Amino acid sequence: MARADVDPRRHRAVLVDGGLVGGRGRAGEGGADLIEALRRCDVRIAVVSAVRDSPVLERSGTTGALDASGAGPDPGPWVEAARRLGVSAVEAVVVAGVPAAVEAVRAGGFGLVVGVGGEQDRLWRAGADVVVGALREISVGGVQPGARPMSEVPDALERWDEFAARLRRGRVVLLCDFDGTLAPIGDVPGEVALPVRTREVLEELARHCPAGVLSGRDLDDVRGRVGIGELWYAGSHGFEIAGPAEQVFAHPAGEAALGDLDEAQRRVSESLAGVPGVLVDRKRFGLAVHYRMVEAGMADHVVSVVRGIGDDLAHLKMKHGRLVAELLPDVDWHKGRALSWLLEELGAVGAEGFVPVFVGDDFTDEDALRVVRDGGVGVVVRSGEHGDRPTWAHYAVAGPESLGALLGRVAELVGGSAR
Numbered sequence: 001m002a003r004a005d006v007d008p009r010r011h012r013a014v015l016v017d018g019g020l021v022g023g024r025g026r027a028g029e030g031g032a033d034l035i036e037a038l039r040r041c042d043v044r045i046a047v048v049s050a051v052r053d054s055p056v057l058e059r060s061g062t063t064g065a066l067d068a069s070g071a072g073p074d075p076g077p078w079v080e081a082a083r084r085l086g087v088s089a090v091e092a093v094v095v096a097g098v099p100a101a102v103e104a105v106r107a108g109g110f111g112l113v114v115g116v117g118g119e120q121d122r123l124w125r126a127g128a129d130v131v132v133g134a135l136r137e138i139s140v141g142g143v144q145p146g147a148r149p150m151s152e153v154p155d156a157l158e159r160w161d162e163f164a165a166r167l168r169r170g171r172v173v174l175l176c177d178f179d180g181t182l183a184p185i186g187d188v189p190g191e192v193a194l195p196v197r198t199r200e201v202l203e204e205l206a207r208h209c210p211a212g213v214l215s216g217r218d219l220d221d222v223r224g225r226v227g228i229g230e231l232w233y234a235g236s237h238g239f240e241i242a243g244p245a246e247q248v249f250a251h252p253a254g255e256a257a258l259g260d261l262d263e264a265q266r267r268v269s270e271s272l273a274g275v276p277g278v279l280v281d282r283k284r285f286g287l288a289v290h291y292r293m294v295e296a297g298m299a300d301h302v303v304s305v306v307r308g309i310g311d312d313l314a315h316l317k318m319k320h321g322r323l324v325a326e327l328l329p330d331v332d333w334h335k336g337r338a339l340s341w342l343l344e345e346l347g348a349v350g351a352e353g354f355v356p357v358f359v360g361d362d363f364t365d366e367d368a369l370r371v372v373r374d375g376g377v378g379v380v381v382r383s384g385e386h387g388d389r390p391t392w393a394h395y396a397v398a399g400p401e402s403l404g405a406l407l408g409r410v411a412e413l414v415g416g417s418a419r
């Protein structure tokens with residue numbers, strides 16, 4: 001299911017219709033924020049337009065304007081724009097404001113074609129993958145431009161008093177991502193362990209408030225690695241959830257995708273057998289293909305093989321994590337929806353007196369950070385892997401070790417021993 005989302009891990013460039021960024025109408029609203037967000041994530045930008053002196057472009061420092069109109073039926077300017085930016089069509093997103101432009105590019109093999117504007121029916125009929133009313137509706141890595149870049153998010157430990165005041169507003173429900181959040185990133189997923197101090201703190205937290213781990217890993221894998229019986233656990237990015245009192249949930253789309261996942265596992269293993277460093281990790285409802293240890297020049301090959309296999313299998317879609325391409329059931333379900341499900345189970349949805357807190361490090365965690373944005377607290381764990389990307393988080397910590405320290409203070413607070 002296509003979303004109007006530019007994913008910086010697979011979309012290396014965005015080609016925007018100059019009529020949109022230069023225009024004054026509703027369709028162009030949010031153009032400056034979008035370009036800024038893309039720039040911060042190192043996504044290249046070309047404006048395919050005859051409009052060279054757009055004030056939006058000058059402000060954002062974008063330099064990729066082409067002297068060609070993208071509004072007509074000729075795909076040439078779009079293809080040329082991708083070429084000049086040094087990306088293949090599949091790595092580029094086209095953002096077009098008129099049906100003729102959508103029609104022109106639809107057979108060009110572009111990664112995503114987003115139609116923008118009031119002519120929604122015509123944009124769909126012309127072949128857009130997804131249609132939105134304005135540029136502000138296009139997200140970057142699942143986050144709406146206008147959300148803050150990570151560098152502007154305050155540090156939770158430095159602002160402890162303010163952070164603690166938010167938590168004191170009600171009963172804390174704490175959910176954390178695992179890799180890159182509770183545990184530091186390592187080369188081999190099977191060798192990653194939860195730091196001893198963090199486990200102690202989680203045990204303490206679980207005594208005082210509902211808490212859990214929401215992971216992309218297989219449910220049994222993350223549960224075994226954390227090993228605290230009083231926690232909730234979600235595996236396969238929330239397609240499977242288990243509670244401390246034996247509550248269980250499995251998304252029906254996960255069951256429906258099992259055959260395709262088996263087939264994908266077979267094809268991926270066969271196709272990438274000759275690529276040194278690839279690690280294939282089958283979860284119950286997902287297939288992760290890690291390329292952290294693959295030679296840099298081969299990473300694109302790995303991703304395109306996984307994408308091709310995912311495209312070929314009806315029940316699967318591809319998602320990116322930190323140096324991992326994952327095949328997951330093709331439905332609109334993610335950590336955000338899993339978190340909402342869990343909060344509902346706990347009776348914390350819409351109820352006064354609960355403060356849901358979510359902590360994560362990756363783009364795949366932003367859906368959950370979005371859920372706690374209003375009425376909860378979101379914390380992002382910084383990493384240098386995705387540039388100064390936008391995030392929905394209210395606060396940040398420097399890394400998993402600092403998170404351990406923060407959780408220690410939270411445990412004191414919810415346990416009643418904090419100042």
Ligand SMILES: O=P(O)(O)OC[C@H]1O[C@H](O[C@H]2O[C@H](CO)[C@@H](O)[C@H](O)[C@H]2O)[C@H](O)[C@@H](O)[C@@H]1O
Binds near residue numbers: 179192326
């Ligand atoms: O949602 P998470 O709990 O963060 O899980 C996301 C993926 O995490 C793991 O991969 C990541 O961590 C590995 C170990 O540090 C690292 O080698 C890899 O590059 C990262 O992408 C896990 O292995 C995946 O299955 C999860 O989907």
